[in-house]
Amino acid sequence: MTDQPHDRTDASLIALRRILRATELYARDLAQAAGLTPAQLRVLQIVAARGGSTTPKALATQMGVSQATVTALVDKVVARGMAVRERSDQDRRQTNVVITEAGRGALQEAPDALQQRYVRAFEKLADWEQAQILASLERIAAMLDAEGFDASPVLTTGEIKAGDRPG
Amino acid sequence: MTDQPHDRTDASLIALRRILRATELYARDLAQAAGLTPAQLRVLQIVAARGGSTTPKALATQMGVSQATVTALVDKVVARGMAVRERSDQDRRQTNVVITEAGRGALQEAPDALQQRYVRAFEKLADWEQAQILASLERIAAMLDAEGFDASPVLTTGEIKAGDRPG
DNA sequence: TATATTGCTTCGTTAGGCTAAGTATAGCTT
DNA sequence: AAGCTATACTTAGCCTAACGAAGCAATATA
Numbered sequence: 006m007t008d009q010p011h012d013r014t015d016a017s018l019i020a021l022r023r024i025l026r027a028t029e030l031y032a033r034d035l036a037q038a039a040g041l042t043p044a045q046l047r048v049l050q051i052v053a054a055r056g057g058s059t060t061p062k063a064l065a066t067q068m069g070v071s072q073a074t075v076t077a078l079v080d081k082v083v084a085r086g087m088a089v090r091e092r093s094d095q096d097r098r099q100t101n102v103v104i105t106e107a108g109r110g111a112l113q114e115a116p117d118a119l120q121q122r123y124v125r126a127f128e129k130l131a132d133w134e135q136a137q138i139l140a141s142l143e144r145i146a147a148m149l150d151a152e153g154f155d156a157s158p159v160l161t162t163g164e165i166k167a168g169d170r171p172g
Numbered sequence: 173m174t175d176q177p178h179d180r181t182d183a184s185l186i187a188l189r190r191i192l193r194a195t196e197l198y199a200r201d202l203a204q205a206a207g208l209t210p211a212q213l214r215v216l217q218i219v220a221a222r223g224g225s226t227t228p229k230a231l232a233t234q235m236g237v238s239q240a241t242v243t244a245l246v247d248k249v250v251a252r253g254m255a256v257r258e259r260s261d262q263d264r265r266q267t268n269v270v271i272t273e274a275g276r277g278a279l280q281e282a283p284d285a286l287q288q289r290y291v292r293a294f295e296k297l298a299d300w301e302q303a304q305i306l307a308s309l310e311r312i313a314a315m316l317d318a319e320g321f322d323a324s325p326v327l328t329t330g331e332i333k334a335g336d337r338p339g
Numbered sequence: 340t341a342t343a344t345t346g347c348t349t350c351g352t353t354a355g356g357c358t359a360a361g362t363a364t365a366g367c368t369t
Numbered sequence: 370a371a372g373c374t375a376t377a378c379t380t381a382g383c384c385t386a387a388c389g390a391a392g393c394a395a396t397a398t399a
Contacts, residue, residue: 013294013302013303013306014291014295014302016306016310017290017302017305017306017309018290018291020306020309020310020312020313021191021290021309021313023313023316023317024188024191024312024313024316025192025195026236027313027316027317028192028316029236030236031316033356042384042385042386043385044385044386044387045385060346060347061346061347061348062345062346062347069193070386070387070388071387071389072346072347072348073347073348073349073350073387073388073390074386074387074388075347076347076348076349077385077386077387078385078386080348081385096345096346096395096396097394097395097396098345098346098347098394098395098396099345099346099347099395100346100347100348122315122316123184123185123188123312123315123316124181124185126315126316127180127181127184127315128181130311134311135180135181135184136180137304137307137308138184138308138311138312139180139183139184139187140304140308141304141305141307141308141309142184142187142188142191142308142312143183143187144297144301144305145187145191145290145305145309146187146188146190146191146194148289148290148293148294149190149191149194149195149198149289149290149293150190150194209353209354209355211354211355211356212354227377227378228377228378228379229376229377229378237355237356237357238356238357238358239377239379240356240357240358240359240378240379240380240381241355241356241357242378243378243379243380244354244355244356244379245354245355247379248354260377263364263365263376263377264363264364264365265363265364265365265377265378266364266376266377266378267377267378267379
């Protein structure tokens, strides 16, 4: 591979695609292993990350989908016994989606598509390399979120807690 | 943000998620602008990148989906007049999916979800920073494709040609 | 009390994905 | 030449995910 700036743009795009692709394909596999589809798994992950209970509204915001979609997804995880709906006492219009023991079990089977494979590899890297990769990723994320496009509304460190990780 | 290795793992995962999310949301918008869905747009992009004509088999391999899925997607881009099917002369079992002028027009409206926003920003970066980001991305891509998971079968530089890029 | 507004669900539709089964062509084997 | 077997696609039928519109119930506000 040559080193002209032009080629670097192409090469970085290709690498980005490989990352996207690997993640997408792996997500299918993992979700299948846990008896859940990727979208349903995401629901459980978010509920767990929010302390085991959250509202459909919050799920919709965080996932970037409509409430109607969340209703359908919650129906399915509820049907599989991995969560239950409970009416809120504070505001009786609200429903809390509460993860069950079965749900937590499923999450442990398939903790996270990205985490499972990425964390293992990342933590083997040399210190300087980890630092460099982190800086690059943050740069890219900033480049992509910026430009007036309102992505990633609620994605904070809360979503991925150290305690969730294996190892 | 502190600098402990642990935090770096979390932070890099968060950045990776932001990238994935921004890409996914932006893909919808762009595809909508071109009058195509993201998957249909991908079909056209691959056909164009392969010189304006390719087979369903090649599309399926490159996209990582079944041939039946490709048939359905090709049906849709054909229905929109953005491609046509032509029987191959060499092997009459094969069909060539050939992009039309309308298809090329649509591609120019929405060249690429990743490209559109990424290339602009990337090419503004300092030389050393481009090099660092590229190295990091390639490292991550290698980390993710590896581990015995057979992702990204045919994703080579052929997919994204310099000529496709704006600027 | 009457009228929003909010939170969620239901309904109907579209898209993308799969597997299984079918059709047509190509390539062997005998 | 006849008869497998493999390849390339399509068809049919199913599932999941997503949406918007419309509905219902509870809260907030006038």
